[in-house]
Amino acid sequence: MTVLLETRNLSKVFDAFRALDRVNLAIHDGELVSVVGPNGAGKTTLVNLLTGLLAPTDGQVLFMGKNISGVGPVELAEHGLARAFQLIQIFPKLTVAETIAAAVISRQKKRWRLFSRLAADDPINKRVGEVAGIFGLRHRLDTVSAVLSQGEKKLLDVASAFALDPQVILLDEPTSGVSTADKHTIMKTLIAAAKLAGVKAIVLIEHDMDLVAAYSHRIIALSEGQVLADLPPDRFFSDPHLIETVIGKRRGH
Amino acid sequence: MKVSPAAIVALCGTCALALLPAVVPPYYAGLMIPFFGYAIALLGFNLLFGYTGQLSFGHAMFLGFGAYGAAVMSGVLGIKSFELVLLTVMVASAAIALPMGLLCVRYVGIFFGMLTLAFGMLFHSFLFKFYSVTGGDSGMRVPRMNILGLEFAQYNKIEFLAGPFYYYCLGILVVAGFVMWRIVHSPFGLHLRTIRDNARKAEYLGVHVHRFRLAAFVISAAFGAAGGAILGFRIGLADPELVYWTQSGQLVFMAVLGGFANFFGPIIGALTFTLLQDQLQSLTEYWRFVLGAILALIVIGFPEGIAGLANDLWRRLARRVA
Numbered sequence: 121m122t123v124l125l126e127t128r129n130l131s132k133v134f135d136a137f138r139a140l141d142r143v144n145l146a147i148h149d150g151e152l153v154s155v156v157g158p159n160g161a162g163k164t165t166l167v168n169l170l171t172g173l174l175a176p177t178d179g180q181v182l183f184m185g186k187n188i189s190g191v192g193p194v195e196l197a198e199h200g201l202a203r204a205f206q207l208i209q210i211f212p213k214l215t216v217a218e219t220i221a222a223a224v225i226s227r228q229k230k231r232w233r234l235f236s237r238l239a240a241d242d243p244i245n246k247r248v249g250e251v252a253g254i255f256g257l258r259h260r261l262d263t264v265s266a267v268l269s270q271g272e273k274k275l276l277d278v279a280s281a282f283a284l285d286p287q288v289i290l291l292d293e294p295t296s297g298v299s300t301a302d303k304h305t306i307m308k309t310l311i312a313a314a315k316l317a318g319v320k321a322i323v324l325i326e327h328d329m330d331l332v333a334a335y336s337h338r339i340i341a342l343s344e345g346q347v348l349a350d351l352p353p354d355r356f357f358s359d360p361h362l363i364e365t366v367i368g369k370r371r372g373h
Numbered sequence: 374m375k376v377s378p379a380a381i382v383a384l385c386g387t388c389a390l391a392l393l394p395a396v397v398p399p400y401y402a403g404l405m406i407p408f409f410g411y412a413i414a415l416l417g418f419n420l421l422f423g424y425t426g427q428l429s430f431g432h433a434m435f436l437g438f439g440a441y442g443a444a445v446m447s448g449v450l451g452i453k454s455f456e457l458v459l460l461t462v463m464v465a466s467a468a469i470a471l472p473m474g475l476l477c478v479r480y481v482g483i484f485f486g487m488l489t490l491a492f493g494m495l496f497h498s499f500l501f502k503f504y505s506v507t508g509g510d511s512g513m514r515v516p517r518m519n520i521l522g523l524e525f526a527q528y529n530k531i532e533f534l535a536g537p538f539y540y541y542c543l544g545i546l547v548v549a550g551f552v553m554w555r556i557v558h559s560p561f562g563l564h565l566r567t568i569r570d571n572a573r574k575a576e577y578l579g580v581h582v583h584r585f586r587l588a589a590f591v592i593s594a595a596f597g598a599a600g601g602a603i604l605g606f607r608i609g610l611a612d613p614e615l616v617y618w619t620q621s622g623q624l625v626f627m628a629v630l631g632g633f634a635n636f637f638g639p640i641i642g643a644l645t646f647t648l649l650q651d652q653l654q655s656l657t658e659y660w661r662f663v664l665g666a667i668l669a670l671i672v673i674g675f676p677e678g679i680a681g682l683a684n685d686l687w688r689r690l691a692r693r694v695a
Contacts, residue, residue: 194580211574
């Protein structure tokens with residue numbers, strides 16, 4: 121299996137606080153890998169490092185063999201690594217079609233076209249229709265994002281990231297803020313969409329153990345900035361001590 | 374072919390403006406020249422404010438670049454072609470805006486506003502203090518120039534402004550409006566709007582946030598200079614008053630009055646402001662008080678300005694008919 125995303129001795133120190141300590145992990149083609157851990161374990165720091173938002177204190181992030189440490193979100197998108205946020209991020213005044221089109225414009229490298237009519241650009245509009253179709257948003261194309269339901273906003277947030285045709289997508293608690301009943305629907309839509317969109321691997325940051333158990337191929341547990349375990353789900357969930365560390369501490373907060 | 378409502382609005386507006394000199398006295402037609410100047414500057418201002426979400430409090434500086442540029446070119450260098458002057462001041466203004474923007478676009482909200490205000494005030498004090506270069510508080514003369522290579526020597530100033538120059542400015546407004554319409558409806562324009570709505574998310578969709586804010590800033594500077602050159606031409610003077618921060622405030626006022634969420638809003642705002650100011654000034658010396666009260670009413674009652682109000686009425690009417 122090809123390694124798509126990899127960290128080598130990745131460390132991040134904030135003042136005196138060691139948020140991440142020599143983390144080594146690899147994400148392979150075809151995998152859905154969950155990153156779990158109690159609050160303060162370093163999950164968010166890891167995502168911010170993986171997505172180039174923060175530069176590591178030490179170590180490297182490699183994406184398809186290229187060092188992408190601290191390159192920033194725009195270049196990251198160009199490399200083929202997309203991110204959906206924990207808190208829903210939309211463009212309130214833009215329609216569903218415009219939101220997806222923004223990503224398609226980047227992907228098709230048409231951002232500096234100052235005078236061409238977006239409405240008449242068939243390759244863009246075709247792709248927008250396809251992506252909206254994958255996420256079941258086709259009937260909502262002309263709806264302003266602010267008036268969508270919470271679940272639809274989440275789908276749109278992720279759909280726009282998918283429109284970049286990423287190789288790997290990082291989903292930061294994709295079902296937070298969504299009702300329990302909708303959680304599995306959203307996860308299934310996301311995974312099916314990822315396959316349709318040609319996404320090769322998904323990194324899921326999640327604290328909901330139901331979802332982690334149901335969808336992961338592999339689980340990476342973080343604790344106090346270090347990798348505590350890197351196991352397939354069956355072995356992960358058969359270790360009570362491990363579960364205690366990851367879930368038990370959460371309850372303590 | 375389907376005709377968009379915007380095209381109808383633009384066509385009706387242009388026709389009304391084209392017929393105006395035939396039905397009103399030359400005084401009023403001449404009064405429309407500042408409207409054209411402000412409207413063109415506001416098209417640029419609103420690319421930055423309404424579409425990119427960056428509120429500039431120093432935009433009068435660009436009006437100044439246009440007016441003083443015209444004064445230098447025609448008054449000092451003796452260039453007679455207004456087209457050449459227009460193009461030059463637009464390019465020069467954009468070139469000056471580039472380094473300024475590099476610094477400013479890193480900031481948002483009040484910090485961007487204050488930085489642009491600071492640059493505006495710097496330019497104002499430069500104009501005020503460097504008497505030998507800029508004429509200080511008496512400004513610099515802007516001699517009459519040729520338009521389209523024609524001198525129109527048989528017209529006196531009022532006739533010229535109310536006649537040929539009126540149509541000339543209308544033509545520039547139509548061209549500027551068309552260019553801006555294309556910009557805001559282009560892929561580039563959509564990326565600007567993503568920045569306005571959510572810059573963090575935009576970055577993750579591959580939007581070059583800083584570069585695009587800078588581009589909007591530079592374009593708005595060019596439009597501002599074009600408007601300023603027209604204002605200077607009309608008065609025959611490039612005056613430091615034109616660059617004072619209250620002028621920047623006036624531009625913001627016009628955009629809010631007309632409605633910055635609508636493409637035509639700032640143009641409507643410029644028109645309303647120009648007419649209102651003229652009427653109020655002849656009625657009362659407390660005209661600023663009345664203008665302030667009107668702005669307060671608009672912000673509280675109709676936050677989307679006149680254009681938003683018109684849109685609402687139109688929708689209600691359409692619903693009643695349907």
